[in-house]
Amino acid sequence: MDEVRRRERRVRYGPYLDGPDPLAPPFDVRAAMEEIGRDVMEGASPRQALQELLRRGHDGRRGLDDLTRQVWQRRRDLQRDNRLDGTLQELRELLQRALDAERAELARRDTDDARFREMQLDALPPDTGGAVRELDSYDWQSASAREAYEQIRDLLGRELLDQRFQGMKEALQNATPQDVERIREMLDDLNSLLANHAQGRATTEQFAGFMRRHGEFFPENPRTTDELIDLLAARAAAAQRMLNSMSARQRAELAELAQQAFGDPRLAQSLAQLDAQLQGLRPGEDWTGSGRFRGDNPLGMGEATRAMEELAQLDALAEQLAQSYPGARLEDVDLEALESLLGEQARVDAHRLAELEHELTRQGLFERAADGSLQLSPKALRRLGESALREVVDRIGGRRGERETRRAGAAGEPTGATRPWTFGDTEAWNVPRTLINAQLRRAGGDERRLDVTDVEIVETEQRSRAAVALLVDTSWSMVAEGRWLPMKRTALALHQLISTRFRGDDLSLIAFGRHAQTVELGELVGLDGAYAQGTNLHHALLLAGRHLRRHPDATPVVLVVTDGEPTAHLTPGGEALFDYPPSPYTIRATIGEVDRLTGQDAAFTFFVLGDDPRLAAFMDGVARRCGGRVVAPTLDGLGAEVVADYLRLRRR
Structure with missing residues (x-):
């Protein structure tokens, strides 16, 4: 027992210090929602705001922009560092080695036959393909020259097969005639299988027999004929794109050299038949594309083909990460390809972003509107309101306890x-x-x-109730002067306070520009700034009066947030007339509506943004007339001033 107690005393608990907390949630949904809400309030659609969050990244994780940048960097490096003529360069070197060795051997012989052979070598075509073809029947006098020439044939065969069958270049090192014969048999069987499949015949048994006999050539272990075709067509298309990327002269040389592969032109013919069948079976592959390689590192034909495959994978990843096609989702990103090309961390970051997108949707923070567009759900608006209200409470400071009380309500x-x-x-x-x-x-x-x-x-x-009308200026100057977001966050905070603490009060949100309109919170949050002249406070006051008259037993409160003088008013016919400087008719109509609401015992507060002296003078005069107040808050303090004034007025 004492030993057990001693062991227990040695146990110590503390914070986890070795990297990120393994028990912490993979992402902060609330913080992500606040970022999305901020972008929406600045004018982005919910879909655009979500995509922007995923592009930026979140909570220390790289976003789609960083991953896409890494993809394009990888693509640039691949093309900048390499070139495609590695096989041609190696063939030229082997040919030159063979010719040099043969000429050295002939120079040691003082015979007419040696001189004739030297003339044959001097008359060879200047291009590598033509020279190799002419030398096909030449009787080499130098053993080292003959060996170099045989290496040309061997290299051509291995490179041609390595383009289409993974690992063949290494597997066929020092290939024997029996090895070449097995490859020809495999190609004949493969072309027969594809021909039957193209004609619509059942190939299940034929495919099974083919894989039993030739499965060693396909380490990917395809399970059906279609999987085999997909595999081969992707590589054949990449090989064609590699050829498309070369000059016409280089393509012609390779085409002629291919006839010398393993010293048997039938191999090139079988491969040409295979490519033709694959192109007919998979026309959707990219058979016409190309790439510009300008580096110093020469690639063999097989390596160049794999480089073209990698370019295609990188292009596909870039499209998936861009999320610009209809119905795009992060679940579309090929995580295995991403890890293969960019490393494990890239896969982790993309997976976390996909989880975040899924969680935001799962928690019901977005919903579809009637027109099919994405919009913030009431739950998302409540979360944004909670955030805005927390900021206001923090700024009010000493009154925090009063804001947090849960005794208030209807x-x-x-x-x-x-x-x-x-x-x-x-x-x-x-x-x-x-x-x-x-x-x-x-x-x-x-x-x-x-x-x-x-x-x-x-x-x-x-308890006493209040009918509150919050009138917010939505004219273009609010957008241009950076007042758009503070105005929306103020409305969010006031709405959240009333809906959770003072449920008996009734809030109406009224937006006014050239015209005024009563809006729901979601409409105001997602409202886009529009260039339209006019600040129609008169129309907004008319709508406020209608709201207050619906609640005759409530304390009437009118809160006005604006950065400009009234420059428009509503005619009896419903037309909005604009004039700047403000016309006497606009001023008279606006003041008349203020007087009418004052007669209903409405309490006014005007929140004046900016430093326009004409606006300040006008609002001071209106406030004296109606017994209201004028407040000139900073943009950061607007929400706190509006909420504090609402609380002051509802206690009248």
């Missing part, structure tokens, strides 16, 4: 008494009284644990 203040619950009551339960009632009932023989007749609720007295 039900009013508790009186200390309770009463039985009746249908329609929304007041809180009195839990102790409810449980006592249940116990007394069970003591009388009723076995039910809890019944609706047991419930008693807290008796409250009705």
Whole structure:
């Protein structure tokens, strides 16, 4: 027992210090939602805001832009560092070695035959393909020259096969005639299989027999004829793109040299037949593309073909990461290809982004509008409102406790008494009284644990209500001067406060530019700035009056956020007339509506943004006339000033 206690005393717990916390969530959904909300309020659509978040990255993870940049860097490096004529260069070197050795041997012989042979060598075509063809029947006098020439044939065969069958260049090193014969048999069987498949015949048994006999040539182990065709067509198309990327002279040389592969032109013919069948079976592959390689590192034909395959993979990844096609999702990104080309960390970052996109959707933060577009859900708006309200509370500081109280609401203040619950009551339960009632009932023989007749609720007295109209200027100057986002966050904070703390109050959001309109919170959050002249405060006050008259028993509160003088008013016919400087008709119509609301005992506060002296003078005069206040907040303090003033006015 003592030993156990000593071991327990040696146990120490502390923070995890070896890298990121393994128990931490993979991403912060709330922070991601705030970033999306900020972009939406600045004018982006929810879809654009989500894509922008994924492009930027989140919570220390690289975004799609960084991954795409890495893809293009890899692509540039591949083309910048390499060139495609490695096989031609190696063949030229082998040919020159053979000719030099042969000429050295002939120079040692003082015979007419030696001189004749030297003349034959001098008369060879200047291009490598033509020279190799002419030397096909030449009787080499030098053993080293003959060996170099045979290496040319061997290299050509291995390179041609390596283009289409992975690992063949190494596997056929020092190939024997028997090896070459097995390859010809495989190609004949393969062309027969593809021909039958192209004609619509059943090839299941033929494919199984083919793989039993020639499976060693296909380490990828395709399971069906179609999988085999897909595999071969991708490589054949890459080989064709490699040829397309070379000059016409280089292509002609390779075409002529191919006839000398393994010293048997039938190999080139079988490969040409294979390519033709694959192109007919998979016309959707890229058979016409090309690439520009300008580096110093020469690639063999097989290596160059794989380089073209890698370029195609990189292009496909770039398209997947761009997410620019209809219905694009991060689940479309080929994570295995991403890891193969860019490393494990790239796969991890892309996977985390896909998880974040899925989680934002799963939590119901987006929803489809009637027109099919993506929009923020009420749940997302509540989260944005919570964030905006937290910022306001932090700025108010000393009044934090008052904002955080949960006693506020339509039900009013508790009186200390309770009463039985009746249908329609929304007041809180009195839990102790409810449980006592249940116990007394069970003591009388009723076995039910809890019944609706047991419930008693807290008796409250009705609190005063407020009808609030928040009038926000949406003219172009609000966008141009950087006031768009603070205005929207202010509306979010006030809406969140009223909907969660003062549910008995009724808030109307009214946006006014050339015209005014009553908007829902989601509409205001997603509202785009539009270039339209006019600040129609008169129309906004008309809508505010309509809202206040619907709640005659509530305290009327009018809060106006603007950065410009009234420059438009509504005619009796519903037309908005604009004039700058403000016309006397606009001023008269606006003041008349202020007077009408003042007669309804409405309390006014004007939040003046900017430093326009004409606007300040106008608002001072209006405030004196209606007994209201003028506040000139900073943009950062706008939300705090509006919320604090609302709380002050509703306690009147």
